[in-house]
Amino acid sequence: QVQLVESGGGLVQAGGSLRLSCAASGRTFSSYAMGWFRQAPGKEREFVAAISWSGGSTTYADSVKGRFTISRDNSKNTVYLQMNKMKPEDTAVYYCAARRGSRSYVNTYEYAYWGQGTQVTVSS
Numbered sequence: 728q729v730q731l732v733e734s735g736g737g738l739v740q741a742g743g744s745l746r747l748s749c750a751a752s753g754r755t756f757s758s759y760a761m762g763w764f765r766q767a768p769g770k771e772r773e774f775v776a777a778i779s780w781s782g783g784s785t786t787y788a789d790s791v792k793g794r795f796t797i798s799r800d801n802s803k804n805t806v807y808l809q810m811n812k813m814k815p816e817d818t819a820v821y822y823c824a825a826r827r828g829s830r831s832y833v834n835t836y837e838y839a840y841w842g843q844g845t846q847v848t849v850s851s
Contacts, residue, residue, distance in 0.1 A: 728753070728840075729751055729752060729753050729756075729759060729825050729839075729840045730751070730752040730753075730840075731749055731750070731751050731752075731823045731824070731825060731840055731841065731842035732749065732750045732842055732843070733747060733748070733749050733821065733822070733823045733842045733843065733844060733845040734747070734748050734749075734750070734845060735747040735748050735845065736821060736845030736846045736847045737846075737847070737848070738848045738849075738850065739813055739847075739848070739849055739850070740849070740850050741813060741814055741815055741849055741850065741851050742812060742813065743813055743849075744809070744810060744811045744812075744813065745810045745813065745847060746807060746808065746809050746810070747763070747807065747808040747810070747821055747823075747845060747847075748805055748806075748807055749761070749763075749805065749806045749807075749808075749823030749842060750803075750804060750805050751804045751805070751806070751825060752804070753804070756801055756804040757780060757781075757801040758780055758827055759780060759825045759826060759827055759828070760777065760778065760779055760780050760825070760826055760827070760828040760829070760830060760831060760832055761777065761778050761797075761799060761806040761823065761824065761825050762774070762775075762776065762777040762778070762823070762824045762825075762831070762832060762833070762838060763775040763776045763777070763797060763806075763808045763821060763822070763823060763824070764821070764822045764824060764835060765817075765819035765820065765821045765822065765847075766819055766820050766822070766844075767818060767819040767820075770819075772822065772835055773788065774788050774833045774834070774835070775787070775788055775791055775795065775808070775821070776788065776791065776795055776796075776797035776808060777797065777831035777832055777833055778797045778798070778799055778806065778831055779828075779829060779830050779831045780828065780829055781829075782798065782799050782801075784830055784831050785797055785831060786831040786833055790816075791810075791817075794810065794811050794812045794813070795808060795809065795810050795811070796808070796809040796811075797809075806823060808821070810847075813849045814849060815849045815850070815851045816849075817847060817849050818847060818848050818849050819847060820844040820845065820846050820847070821844060821845050821846075821847050822841055822842055822843075822844045823841070823842040824838035824840060824841050824842070825838065825839070825840040826838045826839045826840065827839075
C-alpha cells in the first residue's frame with residue numbers, strides 16, 4: 728500500500744513556474760513507477776508525465792514537452808514536476824499516481840494509487 732500527498736500547487740501568472748512535489752509513504756518507493764496527471768473542470772483526467780522506478784525513463788504529453796520536467800529522489804520518497812513557461816490551459820487539479828513496475832506508464836488505468844490532488848491555476 729502506498730499513500731501519496733501532493734503539494735506545491737497555487738496561482739501563477741502565464742509564463743511563470745511552479746514545482747509540484749509528491750511524497751510517498753512506504754519503504755519500497757524505488758520499486759514504483761510514478762506519474763502526474765491533471766484534470767480541468769468538465770474534462771477527463773489526462774496524462775502529463777511519467778517516470779520509471781529508476782528515473783532512467785521519462786515520458787511527457789505533447790502539450791507539456793519542453794516545458795515540464797518530471798524527476799524523483801528515491802532517498803526522499805518524492806517525485807517532482809517542474810513546470811515552466813506555464814499557460815492558462817495548464818490550469819487543472821494535478822494528481823500524483825504510483826504503481827509497481829519498471830517503466831513509465833501513461834494511462835490512468837495502469838496506476839493503482841492516487842493522491843488527493845493539488846490545484847494549479849495559471850492566470851493570463
